[in-house]
Amino acid sequence: MPSGSQAVSLRDVTISFTLADRGTYTAVADASLDVGDGEFVAIVGPTGCGKSTLLNVAAGLLKPSRGVADIFDAPLRGLNRQAGYLFQAEALFPWKTAQDNIAIALEISGTPRREALRRAEDWLARVGLAGFGPRFPHMLSGGQRKRVGLAQVLIRDPKILLMDEPFGPLDAQTRQIMGNLLLDLWNQDRKAVMFVTHDLEEAIALSDRVVIMSAGPAARIIGDWRVPLSRPRDTAEIKLDPAFHRIHREIWETLKDEVMKGYQQTGGG
Numbered sequence: 562m563p564s565g566s567q568a569v570s571l572r573d574v575t576i577s578f579t580l581a582d583r584g585t586y587t588a589v590a591d592a593s594l595d596v597g598d599g600e601f602v603a604i605v606g607p608t609g610c611g612k613s614t615l616l617n618v619a620a621g622l623l624k625p626s627r628g629v630a631d632i633f634d635a636p637l638r639g640l641n642r643q644a645g646y647l648f649q650a651e652a653l654f655p656w657k658t659a660q661d662n663i664a665i666a667l668e669i670s671g672t673p674r675r676e677a678l679r680r681a682e683d684w685l686a687r688v689g690l691a692g693f694g695p696r697f698p699h700m701l702s703g704g705q706r707k708r709v710g711l712a713q714v715l716i717r718d719p720k721i722l723l724m725d726e727p728f729g730p731l732d733a734q735t736r737q738i739m740g741n742l743l744l745d746l747w748n749q750d751r752k753a754v755m756f757v758t759h760d761l762e763e764a765i766a767l768s769d770r771v772v773i774m775s776a777g778p779a780a781r782i783i784g785d786w787r788v789p790l791s792r793p794r795d796t797a798e799i800k801l802d803p804a805f806h807r808i809h810r811e812i813w814e815t816l817k818d819e820v821m822k823g824y825q826q827t828g829g830g
């Protein structure tokens with residue numbers, strides 16, 4: 562459970578982009594969000610509303626135009642070195658084996674190669690890939706590559722995990738399996754997690770809190786729900802729980818109008 566300190570604290574964050582041809586575009590306006598130490602928070606919103614933009618602020622990849630970002634009560638300057646980042650797109654080197662892909666995350670910060678390889682082997686087992694170390698990414702399934710990606714991030718033991726639709730490209734069953742793996746690993750040391758998804762079911766199944774953003778431009782945080790479901794959870798079975806249906810219905814009431822606005826703006830509806 563949260564220990565009281567905030568791993569990520571965004572205060573009145575506004576993010577505007579200056580576009581060469583169309584002036585200034587404000588993606589996110591006055592967003593305030595706290596993620597407690599050990600807390601799993603999902604951010605859900607319509608397509609293009611600014612979820613990734615907000616995550617990039619927490620990662621230190623993007624400086625807010627207004628407002629502040631604190632990490633463990635200290636102002637974030639430059640890259641957030643306490644965070645590990647897992648994107649939708651794969652970040653594996655195609656010419657390196659699974660084991661090397663995991664080990665490199667330690668080698669770049671100075672861990673001797675032999676030690677890095679040994680720890681990478683442990684992590685292969687922790688993500689259910691014992692024996693797959695010598696395979697190159699093209700010799701692994703999409704789900705297996707995601708497992709390698711997860712190990713690559715977690716081996717550095719970041720205090721905060723920033724995840725941007727990490728299981729997006731996977732089929733529904735593999736997503737569920739990856740969700741369970743993520744929860745198992747998270748349960749072992751409960752890092753703070755910011756998990757961006759457009760999938761409300763996935764958000765509820767995984768998280769302690771679900772935060773809803775409005776459609777952009779100038780997207781805002783318009784809802785923040787505590788998920789009343791006990792842990793440990795199985796991400797498939799939890800969806801049969803009546804409490805899951807109740808909270809889903811409640812959040813969807815707020816989300817659905819924003820989703821329609823988002824589609825209309827992006828020409829999808």
Ligand SMILES: Nc1ncnc2c1ncn2[C@@H]1O[C@H](COP(=O)(O)OP(=O)(O)OP(=O)(O)O)[C@@H](O)[C@H]1O
Pocket residue numbers: 578579580586588606607608609610611612613614615759777
């Ligand atoms: N570097 C940039 N320059 C200009 N506009 C940008 C930039 N980055 C993001 N945007 C715009 O800001 C808005 C929010 O984008 P963002 O990727 O954060 O949305 P999202 O909610 O993560 O979308 P999706 O769910 O489709 O991945 C979009 O309209 C996008 O086009």
